[in-house]
Amino acid sequence: MLSKILVPMDNSEHAASALEYALEAHPDADVTVLHVVGVPSMMMGDAVALTLEDDISDAAAERAEPVFDRAHEVADERNREVETIVSMGHPARNIIDRAEEYDAIVLGSHGEDWRRATHRFLVGNVAExxxxRSPVPVTIVR
Known part of the structure; x- marks a missing residue:
């Protein structure tokens, strides 16, 4: 039985489906939703705007709000609670770095930018x- 599950989320339907699956398939597990905000670089458009903010941590938390609001809605519909964590950096690396703290990872097969070829080329497929690379079992939900 799994007692701690990590569900990385962006604002995509696949991510919401992953959270739904985690909550329904593992009703006794503690579920943590992780949203990773990209760090500023020349190649990551949205993240570059973070450099203009006075407090990057506050700006990252603000960007995570819609994702966490959605996560709480999904959890509330199932009479469950979720913990939320916002982080900055490369999504796959952040997920893998936290993986050992959990029994499993459940994530969507594609993120919100999956249709943009440049995004897949520059960032790569997070689920893949x-x-x-995960040291714990991974379930990929479509």
Whole structure:
């Protein structure tokens, strides 16, 4: 039986489906939702705006709010609670770095930017990277 599950989320339907699955398939597990905000770089458009903020941590938390609001809605519909964590950096690396704190990871097969070829080329497929490198079991939900 799994007691601690990590569900990385962005604002995609696949991520919401992953959270739904985790909550329904593991009713006794503690579920943590992780949202990773990209760090500023020349190649990551949205993250560059963080550099203009006075407090990058506050700006990252603000960007995570819609994702966490959705996560809480999904959990509330199932009479469950979720813990939320916001982090900054590369999504796959952040997920893998936290993986050992959990019994399993449940994530969506594609993020919100999956249709943009440049995003896939520059950032790579998070689900694929996590499934290959995670030290704990990974469930990928479509």
């Amino acid at each position: 990277t996590v499934s290959k």
